[in-house]
Amino acid sequence: MTKRELPKHVYRQRNGLYFQRRGWKSQKFLAEFGTPEFWTEYASILSGERPVSKITARSFKALIKSYHRSSRYTQLKPRTALDYDKYLRFFEDVMGDANPVNMKRKDVIRLRDSNADKPYFANYSLRVLRVLLEHCVDLGWREMNPARGVSEIKTVKKARSPWPQELLDQYRIACPLGTRERLAMELCVGTGQRIGDVIEMRWSDIQDGGFAVRQNKTGKQLWIPILPELQAALDAASRHSVFILTNERGTNRWSYRGVAQAVKKVRDQINALDFDIHSWRYNAACELVEAGCGDDLVAAVTGQSAAMVQHYTKQVRQRVRAIQAQQMRTEQKQNV
Structure with missing residues (x-):
């Protein structure tokens, strides 16, 4: 059904129909659209009194x-x-x-x-x-x-890991600039955000050279500078919607299911089925650690707690520290 078929102030959301009117409380319809119960419910909301149906059994x-x-x-x-x-x-x-x-x-x-x-x-x-x-x-x-x-x-x-660099390179080859699959990956890796937040991103969220993000899960508000790789993907993207990642018609945002299915095809093509969309968030955190960032700097980008930063980066953190330890060990032997 289209919006034109719905009555005034009724909008379809992902989990059902809602009555939404400025100054009124948003309410979800309980009855199926088009049934007598729906129209009774609609009329009662407009009158300011929503009936509570009695449970008989x-x-x-x-x-x-x-x-x-x-x-x-x-x-x-x-x-x-x-x-x-x-x-x-x-x-x-x-x-x-x-x-x-x-x-x-x-x-x-x-x-x-x-x-x-x-x-x-x-x-x-x-x-x-x-x-x-x-x-x-x-x-x-x-x-x-x-x-x-x-x-x-x-x-x-199975512990989740970041995508190896060679697989990221293969993904970029398989999905050139201008494709939605490439844009989805650059947004996830470049901002370090969950895919649920990425598909909600709008062009108007780009402010002062960065993304203004409000995380759905935590409610945290972040401002994340845009990396060159992400900027190249944004420059190559079409702008037919307020959303950055759009459906095939370019009229609305890309759905979670749609992104997952499209990315899975690419993962299958390049033999990367062991690494999923959420692993890109690991890539962002791990790249920050490899660059020498402390937990507070990683969290400034990803919006994670200190414990989650430690969890996401424990593998690369061990590798970085092992390299430092072995370098110190070698230097000590040389000094002796």
């Missing part, structure tokens, strides 16, 4: 509907809400009519273990179920949360 479907109206959900970051919705739909599909009051700890464990072959899905669904059942407790439907304390499936987590 205790089911996961009703619990999820109630959770969507709660502050636990409405205060989530848009990206997090989008992730949660995927798992909430899964719960509704597999146990929508079941009564959450009857769910026991063994049922939670069984649900987790049924997806053991997909540990990320199993663990994330457990986290969302824990939040959902906590809302069930808040409603007074049950006394305790059976998902609380249930452990996640243990996985061997």
